[in-house]
Amino acid sequence: MARIRKNAIIFLQSVLILVLLCLVAFLLIRMRRQEEPSVPANAGITQNSQPEDVSVRPKGEIEIDWNYDLSGEKILLSDATYGQIYLPVYDNVPAFAQNRDQIVSRNGRRYYVSGGEITSDMGIDVSAHQGEIDWEKVKASGIDFVFIRIGYRTYGGGDVMADSMFRQNYEGAKVAGLQVGVYFFSQAISEEEAVEEANFVVRQLRDCQLDLPVTYDWELIYDDTARTDNVPVDVLTDCCLAFSGVVEHAGYEPMIYQNKRTSLLKLDLPRLQGISFWLAEYGSIPTYYYDCQYWQYSCKGKVPGIEGDVDLNLRFS
Incomplete structure (x- = not known):
């Protein structure tokens, strides 16, 4: 019995040593793998060994063509949200014709000078907001024409x-010898x-x-809620055309009044x-x-015969 017990102990010790050796070998292999740099999955794959279902573009063949024309004029605006805004230029809409x-x-007044001579005309536009106007003083101050609000x-x-x-x-301006046109302040939708x-x-x-056009003055209301707040572009353009068509049919020359930003947008x-x-x-120039x-x-002009501010206008010849 003593001999059998001794042999059993020796066997168990051998098994234990073998297990420990295997464990040490496993740990050494794992540590070595952690120390080696990772290798991309496709490392060693050349163009000739690339799988057939992967498209390979030969070097130097890549071309990008967005059909973007870098020439020509561009209109740039500034916006509080978007910053700079880019607008393309219409080829079929005449550009500013003056220098x-x-x-x-x-x-405080603007003039257009050509050949050393003033070739523009000076004008104002008025409404009931200006109150009583001394039209003789207005004319004597160098004002050539006036647009009068006819309604709103x-x-x-x-x-x-x-x-x-x-x-x-109207009657006062005519008697004073000014050229007269009218405008209507529109809120059409x-x-x-x-x-x-x-x-x-x-x-x-x-x-x-009338000596001057009948003007369609459609304006956005910036400081209050208005019925025109969400008028679409096509509807506003239709309004301009409809108003102008009726005016022209009645024998008057139509004209559209608009600020720069609303006109463009x-x-x-x-x-x-x-x-x-x-x-x-x-501003100093358009x-x-x-x-x-x-x-x-x-909109802050001062003209003799008118109390307070009045709009100043220039007509190009």
Whole structure:
């Protein structure tokens, strides 16, 4: 029995030693693998050994063509959310026809000078907000023309109203010898409403003789909620065309008044070609890319015969 017990102990010791050796070998192999750098799964695969279902583009054959034309003019605007905004230029809409370097400022007024001579005309636009106006003093101060508000649509209820001072301003300006045109402040939200506004203007113009266009002045209301807040581009363009069509049919020259930003972002300009344009952009020169016949450059003008501020305008010859 003692011999058998001794042999059993020796066997168990041998097995234990073998297990320990195997464990040590396993740990050594694992440690070595951890110390070796990882190898990409496709390491050693050459172009010739690439699997057939993987497309390989030969070196030097990659070409990128976005069909992007880097030439030509670009219109850049600034926006509080997007920063700089890029707009393409319409090839079929005439660019600004004047030389901006020939626009000069003297005593708060703007003039266009050609060949050493002033070739532009000076004008204002007024409404009941200006109150009583001494038109003789206005004329004597060098003002050549005036656009008078004939009416407006309210931006809340959408009611069409006559300007309470239109007839008095019209008669006073005519007697003083100024050239006269009119404008209607629109808040139309449909083509039908624009036609309604134009018909209202035509009725108010009976017995009036105009020298200048009948202007469609559609404006966004920035400091309050208005019925025009969400008018689509196509609808606003339709309104401009509808108003102008009625006015022209009645024998008057139509014109569109608009500021630079709304014109570029809210009007389909190619559809409005052939209609005169009155630009509202305050500054020393107009930066608007496209052409205009009239330029409203200030809303803080001072003119003898008018108390308070008045809009100043320049007409290019």
